[in-house]
Amino acid sequence: MPAAAADHRTPARRRRDVRLTLLNAVFWALGNGLVSTTLVTYLALELGARGVAIAWIAAAPRFAGVLRLAAPSILRAAADRGVGRKAVCLAAFAASVAVLPLAPAAVWDAPAVSDGRALTGRIVLLVSAWCLYHLLEYVAVVALWSWIGDLYPPRLRSQLLGRRESCLSVGRLVGVGVSILLAAAWAGLLPGAPRWAPLAASASVGAALMALSLVPLALTTAMASRPSAAPQSPWRSLRRALAESGYRRLIVFNCWLSAANGLTGAAQGMYPFRVLGMQYEQLQSLRAAMWGGQAALAPVAGNWIARFGPRRVITTAQLLVACGPLCFLLAAPGSSWWIAVAFALWVAYAPINIGLDTLKLGLGDPKNNAPYLAVYHALGDLSNGLTMLAGGLLYDLLAAGDQRALRVYASLFLAGWLLRLLAVPLAARLAEPSRRG
Template identity: 35%
Template sequence: MLTADSITSADRRRAIAAASANATIWAFGNGVISTSLVTYLAFDLGATNAQVAWIIAAPQLAGVLRWFSPRILANFRGHKLPCLAFYWASVVLLLLLPATAWPGVLPSKALSCTALIVCWCLYHLCEYLGTIILWSWFSVLIPRPFYGRFTGRRELWLNIGRLVGFVVASGFDVWYRQQYEGASVLPLRVALATGGALLLGASTLPLMRMVNAEVRVGASRLLAAGEALLKSRPLRRLLIYGVCFSAANGVSNSLGWSYVNKALGLSLALVLASQAIMRLGQPLLSSWCGQIVDRFGCQRLMIVCQLIVACAPLLYLGGAWGYVASYVALIAYVGTNVSLATLMMRIAGPKQASANFSVYFGLTGVVYAVSVLIDGQLTNQWLPQELRSAPEAYFPYFVVAWLLRSAAAIPLLFLREPPIEPDSRSNR
């Protein structure tokens, strides 16, 4: 067990290498067993639009329990055991997902679909808890002046891994349809889900090489995450942005799957290929974004990226090619992701990292989930079933989504960042 003062340069270099390897393998598996795959798997089981909304929303609702992660972490001396334990539990739950979807395992398709949603929800809960502890671990091992470049490098490998995962999954989808024309694609999707889960399990192996840094949490009380929010004015302002963007993002998400699947009739291969374009562009910009936030801060980059991302729903209106173009716009998410992780670590410091991450992602996740569910209910009433195959019926919906996403950039104008620390090559 190492304290922060006893961590050496070699330990830090090993942590950076392990973080990159973990990000690549995890993202590869995540690209294979993506939300797109699980959604299409649910459609194979006869899922309704309301159930698809739950696939999108349920993981975020479970994620509110991440508020308790500082209290959980305070029960351990080091980061390694709780981090790995939650990741391993998430893999077990994810392996149950394709098992429950296989015909005959459960009495009915409706029950299989329900079990799929439950496994998906619990998987995300464990995975989120493991990720919060992992970032707390990183905040101890990585020197503070290098947070931006570290998150940029990790984002690079995350996008490369997801890109490979999307390409592999879409390639298998195309191959299977050609080899078994007219056959059910359920066996393929079950196989892909199983393979993706095993890759996520393999991603924990690099983390075992990282030194077991001492836990430093600012408070071990049950409501430590809430106290972090009350005490940190920069976090409160960042949280206002996160809540606004999550609400806007949820409104522009739930009916999007109905548009893609029913109005456009796009195959899983094309959906994953579009996402692969986004993942191809993001690695090219992630390191550059990390350098920008280390030198100039996060605010301006986040505003620009938010306005670009907001255009994605409008591009949907261009049909299949517009859907592909929307993922070109979503490349700008890389700037948001790098800036957000860097800003959170700068605001928090090692002692409050787990509390700040848990309160931000827990609350914004709930807001996103609730907005998805509300939107799903409203669109069921406003957009009758017989109109859902007509692309033009979605025009007002996507215009409103663009306006709401653009308005989410307004809170960023009032964001206040901690001072940027000078670059240092010190071991500490």
């Protein structure tokens, strides 16, 4: 793989750019914590959505994410017209934030709507807004990761990505905490208010914080002179990413893990709520604890990856996170604490995320990284979306009357556990980039 072009920034400027990208991560994740998939799932349940509709909440954005394959071409076309990668990134993020308020608007005064077609229309609006928000965000993310590949020097990349993952986890943690406090305060001060009201307020505040996160990015060095700022031969480069053995192994692992996670996505969203009787605040508290653990572990994991390499760290962590669905299988109304054990095991996603981020930047062409990033994310999203929708559809078909619901849940959780375990040998075969400065 060709070496990256020289970085002519001063050391002070490099440190400032790192701080700005970390600040962006904090505020964006803070907004994401307030606008989580869990929140949108609860909004959909308020509209009477069932398994397949809940699956679409998470799956539809994944299918839309396949369109991010066009992101390198968008960046190329923009560059040809004098619009840089930084401007495209900021514009796409801003547009996604502008669309986001449509999601809570779908449940406005929903209890007063009795017509079935009207409620279906509300669910369609909710899913469509959620999907469009993610599609715009996905285009921005390809540009952002291409940009980060230039901003973070390879020899320090895993440590810096560890710090970034920690900032993301802290932001989500605080965001979830604010959403819990908002829901509790709303219930205490306005006991007669509908349940959707604090959730909609949480989403609106989250959108404002995401908009605020764009300020640090606007102050970050554009790196416009780097070759990767204007992707070369975008569509041909997508095929090249699949043809290269090392990157293909990374994509296979990511697709397998995404598919395994997707299969149990709808069931994991519904089981604590419908079977265990857990409340939104309880689930968000568990997520907050998980993100707190990830925030603490991420910087250490970045150092482990720099020392031992991504492959060994990812393989070890995958053995832990694979047991999460098994905990859901063991959970029952009298032993719902197993859900807490699952979230504790999922703290180990932090080293997996950092390792995969290190590999997706390190194994791609540093002078033309956007097509590699686009195909990596798009295929992973497609795998996740297909199995997530299949899991939700299976639940609706086999447990429509709830008589066999527990059996379906058990089957999905068992399959999720086995598929995650089978990802371990794939992780052990991951290629690693050469260490260059």
